[in-house]
Amino acid sequence: MPSGTLLYAQSGGVTAVINATASGVISEARARKVKVLAARNGILGALREDLIDTGKESAAAIRGLAHTPGGAFGSCRYKLKSLEADRARYERLLEVLRAHDVRWFLYNGGNDSADTALKVSQLAAEFDYPLTCIGVPKTIDNDLAVTDCCPGFGSAAKYTAVSVREAALDVAAMADTSTKVFVYEAMGRHAGWLAAAAGLAGQGPDDAPHIILFPERAYDEAVFLAQVKKVVAKVGYCVVVASEGIQTADGRFVADAGGGKDSFGHTQLGGVASYLAGKVKDELGFKVHWTLPDYLQRSARHIASQTDLLQAQAVGKAAVQFALAGRNATMPVIRRTSDKPYRWKIESAPLDKVANHEKKMPAGFLRKDGFGITANARRYLEPLIRGEAYPPYGRDGIPAYVTLKNVAVKKKLPGWDG
Template identity: 55%
Template sequence: MPRNAIYAQSGGVTPVINASAAGLLLTARQYPQHIERFFAAKNGILGVLNEALIDTAVLSERELHQLKQTPSGAFGSCRHKLKTDAELKRLLAVFQAWDIGYFFYNGGGDSADTCLRVSELARAANYPLQAIHIPKTIDNDLPLTDCSPGFGSVAKYVATSVREAGLDVASMAASSTKVFVLEVMGRHAGWIAAASALASRQAGEPPHLILLPEVPFESERFITLVQDTVARYGYAVIVAAEGVKDTSGQFLSETGLRDAFGHAQLGGLAPTLVAQIKAATGFKCHWAVADYLQRAARHLASATDLAQAVAVGEAAAQLAVAGQSEVMITVERLSDKPYTWEIGAVPLAMVANVEKTMPPEFIDAQGFGITDLARRYLSPLIQGEAPPPFIDGLPDYGFWQWQLETPRLPRYSQEV
């Protein structure tokens, strides 16, 4: 007998997370003998707890293809860590009320942990559930997969921005700005900052200095390199990952706040660096923070990234109906040139709460750039263009106002 399914999006969104949803939903529709109704939870795991469910049958095939071309999380996302037995019991109660036999959670490392805990809860309660984690994170820090869907598009956006901003700074440096600092995301892993190096095709082209969380920050050495760079090229373009730490392991930009998972809230690294540079050199400086722009830039998505995002969604549906559970879908690299890949899967227990940082062999000897090995890894991930359709000069993105299903359980009263 067919059973029902729930899909939820979790954590920071990406330019292509909706493409994974589209791949999943379109593929699931090919298996009516396994999946009868397919729901999406509004705002991630909170949508399951609050029984805020969307019947995805309302989406036509045309709308599912539009979903593939739309950035952000169309069904809503959240950052919420399951903390209590009451929450876990509530999840199981919702699954039972709606005869959920398939749970698909689309997110990063914390989401992998949530997916695993839900699966373990169901097994302990003798409740049959296929739990599949669909990878997503712009930080590219999920282990056991060649890359994480979402990263390639952000890498392409950041490298493009650095190339364009670098030309701007170079054109004005003689009489104006000498130093430009771009702050990008990356708490513990410097993959995004490292990808900015793809903007440079030959020596002297920006970025000139890259600050990675994997390399302890030494202020005096940094200032000296900035001065040397300006003396050599007339200007300096710097890309800094938000998670840069000093030699004692303290984040340079820690605000003192924590998120739902206990992670330090970061912010303000670029102006902090600029203040140091100005005080030491007197150079005129500008700074910018890519922030949400980098993870919403669907207009500049990598075709490779988009294809992988769709593929992991498709594979999730296929593996679930084949009886697989407690796995994360992976991308497995077969060759660099030409870049070829295939889809695989790994046990969820090997993924949950494990971060993949930049390996030492990807970081150059100075610690402010990348090696040829890193460039060989990164370059294929930004290849190809996959622009959305444009109307009146702007991307034609979808925007949906969802009608929620009528709850079958008493209202969930615990504050979440």
């Protein structure tokens, strides 16, 4: 039995399958007789010494995490700054790890989380503390560098494509006497991967979505409105999918919600669909409906992708294997080995190649007119939404999701109010 404890924490916005990764982590650690603690509410739980003993959970509950959305141990949006600027917090974190004999730290998140895991590994080395830090990939935005795709994206992409297909059928049925334009807002601050996934909803040139607005292309209002008018004249209705992060040529977010910055320093976005709908109604006179699915995109476990589920579990299992093998400051990433048939495997990548790098869509994935995806994009995206991974349902017709006990371990240090 390896000596020491493994600490797992979830970070940032959760996904439909982040708990599947947690299940993979805990199951693999249990198979290797390693004790697993979980930080309540992400890195804040570690700083507060608010740690959960996952050993109190039944094997059935841990298996049930694989089909349960949300973040079973709680997540947080809390960014640690540089080692110099946040020295006291990093040292507090190391103090907590020492107190509970944590020798392996797994941080499940996106770019900022990879950066935090890297910095913790550097601090541990400075203090000569034997700690192996692993970043575990997760994000619905699909913008992590190195990895072919991100666990969480495939399920959100499937939800997006299916929702757009179904909504388009609704609009088509009503277009003669009612709604002519429908606007769907997809998550994606700087990278339009989710908006691109909506393109899988249709096959032919007149299929919805008829217009996709990507953050990788500058938003030109006059060109957009002209295209809407053209599509309605030809097809009879128009379905628009817009990324929340679209910007004008001068770099201004179209959907700046006016809410300032979040804890990661990001502009608070929201409302691009309502903005576009208003412009279409006022300028073109069409009846418009719009939707902001928001959290629904990332919590829709009922329509998760089987590919995504398997990859989420695989990175969790690999993270434990990498940690116990002493592969410090690394991340398990997905490498595609074949498109037809679709095949993939897990490899290791150094955290400094992932942290704070952002993967945007290749130019070859965007149609020349900027309003749709290419065959190359379709070839990349389609396998990621493939397969159904329905959760079990109860007699009440609701998915049988699990809720953990989340029993806290006894604290050993003075309280932290930082």
